[in-house]
Amino acid sequence: MTRSTKQASAAGERRETKPPQAAAARFAPGARVASATPAAVAGPAHVEQPMAYDAILLSGFGGPEGPEDVMPFLRNVTRGRGIPDERLEDVAHHYHAFGGVSPINEQNRELRSALESALQTAGIRIPVYWGNRNWAPYLDDVLAQAAADGVRRMLAIPTSAYSSYSSCRQYREDWADALESAELQEVMQIDKVRQFFSHPGFVQPFVDGLRAAIQAAEAEGHERSRMEVLFSTHSIPTADARLSGAGLFDGVEGGAYAAQHLAVAERVMAEAAPGVAWQLVYQSRSGSPSTPWLEPDINDAIEALEHRSAVLVVPIGFVSDHLEVLWDLDHEARETAERVGLQMHRVPTPGTDPAFVAALVDLVQERVVGRPVGRRRNTTGIGPWFDVCRPGCCAKGGASPRPAIAGLVP
Numbered sequence: 108m109t110r111s112t113k114q115a116s117a118a119g120e121r122r123e124t125k126p127p128q129a130a131a132a133r134f135a136p137g138a139r140v141a142s143a144t145p146a147a148v149a150g151p152a153h154v155e156q157p158m159a160y161d162a163i164l165l166s167g168f169g170g171p172e173g174p175e176d177v178m179p180f181l182r183n184v185t186r187g188r189g190i191p192d193e194r195l196e197d198v199a200h201h202y203h204a205f206g207g208v209s210p211i212n213e214q215n216r217e218l219r220s221a222l223e224s225a226l227q228t229a230g231i232r233i234p235v236y237w238g239n240r241n242w243a244p245y246l247d248d249v250l251a252q253a254a255a256d257g258v259r260r261m262l263a264i265p266t267s268a269y270s271s272y273s274s275c276r277q278y279r280e281d282w283a284d285a286l287e288s289a290e291l292q293e294v295m296q297i298d299k300v301r302q303f304f305s306h307p308g309f310v311q312p313f314v315d316g317l318r319a320a321i322q323a324a325e326a327e328g329h330e331r332s333r334m335e336v337l338f339s340t341h342s343i344p345t346a347d348a349r350l351s352g353a354g355l356f357d358g359v360e361g362g363a364y365a366a367q368h369l370a371v372a373e374r375v376m377a378e379a380a381p382g383v384a385w386q387l388v389y390q391s392r393s394g395s396p397s398t399p400w401l402e403p404d405i406n407d408a409i410e411a412l413e414h415r416s417a418v419l420v421v422p423i424g425f426v427s428d429h430l431e432v433l434w435d436l437d438h439e440a441r442e443t444a445e446r447v448g449l450q451m452h453r454v455p456t457p458g459t460d461p462a463f464v465a466a467l468v469d470l471v472q473e474r475v476v477g478r479p480v481g482r483r484r485n486t487t488g489i490g491p492w493f494d495v496c497r498p499g500c501c502a503k504g505g506a507s508p509r510p511a512i513a514g515l516v517p
């Protein structure tokens with residue numbers, strides 16, 4: 108499909124209207140397996156059967172690759188969600204500050220090729236396809252290509268570690284859409300790896316980065332007692348947060364989304380900086396000001412740190428140094444820190460860190476061999492998370508669910 112027809116259909120009735128339940132049953136290949144065990148509904152549900160996948164589907168967010176891509180990209184991202192125009196203009200300005208090119212696509216190309224080589228080395232000789240949710244290469248084109256190459260069973264990896272509508276369910280819905288739009292529902296099966304926030308190979312780069320940042324701050328003469336670590340992630344509407352992870356963390360403010368981030372932050376602190384003050388903060392809020400989103404915003408948090416001399420920012424919500432990291436942290440948050448007289452160090456995201464690439468290989472391996480839950484790698488108090496999402500998992504607050512793959516059907 109050409110880019111222009113793709114944008115037209117994305118702006119139009121790309122969201123199809125099939126009865127969610129019937130469609131979801133077709134789109135949930137894992138459901139047969141997991142729902143066979145009644146315990147699967149009450150407790151952790153995992154697909155433990157070995158599965159011979161033909162290929163991996165690395166799925167990114169997507170980003171513009173030139174100034175003329177910026178507005179069409181932003182319309183793709185926000186289709187049907189009532190983001191005010193001023194907000195789009197505002198965000199367009201962030202992209203234009205980088206010549207209209209988001210680094211995210213190049214980062215995902217690098218991750219794709221690193222993952223493919225690491226899989227080969229591990230003896231898993233299958234190709235890694237890369238497809239985006241919001242920009243070329245679009246998922247449906249990539250699936251059509253994979254099908255033409257003979258691929259029938261794919262294991263999907265989202266470039267997103269946690270549970271929430273934007274970081275889990277929306278990927279699952281977009282895969283289902285892409286199967287439908289490529290007319291592959293009857294032909295191709297897509298499963299997904301578990302949300303991988305708790306995998307040690309995802310956590311390790313943050314540990315290494317925070318250790319280095321603390322050393323750098325100490326070398327500048329800052330004392331640990333005057334440092335504060337801010338773990339930063341994307342804010343989401345509180346209504347989405349409550350529904351993240353199918354209400355398993357109902358009692359926790361921010362639901363499973365916040366609970367998972369807190370668990371990762373605790374782990375990183377225990378390994379890299381025991382005793383240093385820290386908190387979880389949120390960035391990149393959008394939407395209407397009257398809709399509640401998770402707080403505190405990182406800039407407000409920095410402004411409240413008068414009693415500190417250095418702030419160490421750890422972007423645990425993201426897998427690569429894409430635009431929301433480069434703009435919202437390295438530009439905006441840094442400006443706030445300078446204004447209030449704090450030294451700021453920003454820790455890198457995992458990117459293509461060998462520990463992270465090895466983690467992705469391990470996530471594939473555990474599914475290929477059908478590794479039991481008890482032997483899966485997990486370094487936080489929460490997890491390992493589900494291979495097959497529970498009914499209602501990560502629903503969008505206030506919206507009716509669209510068909511999605513890799514979920515249990517109620």
Ligand SMILES: CC1=C(CCC(=O)O)c2cc3nc(cc4[nH]c(cc5[nH]c(cc1n2)c(C)c5CCC(=O)O)c(CCC(=O)O)c4C)C(CCC(=O)O)=C3C
Pocket residue numbers: 168169170171181184185188190194195198209210211266267268271273274341342343344391392393394424425429430431
């Ligand atoms: C949880 C989460 C992640 C992390 C998980 C993941 O990585 O998937 C994430 C990542 C990203 N978000 C990104 C960009 C954008 N996100 C937007 C809007 C939104 N994000 C949301 C949430 C998240 N977003 C939400 C609840 C909205 C509101 C509207 C909506 O429900 O969609 C908008 C629209 C304008 C605006 O409102 O800011 C843009 C342009 C980029 C690309 C950066 C680049 O180009 O380098 C990346 C990696």
Ligand SMILES: [Fe+2]
Pocket residue numbers: 341
């Ligand atoms: Fe976003």
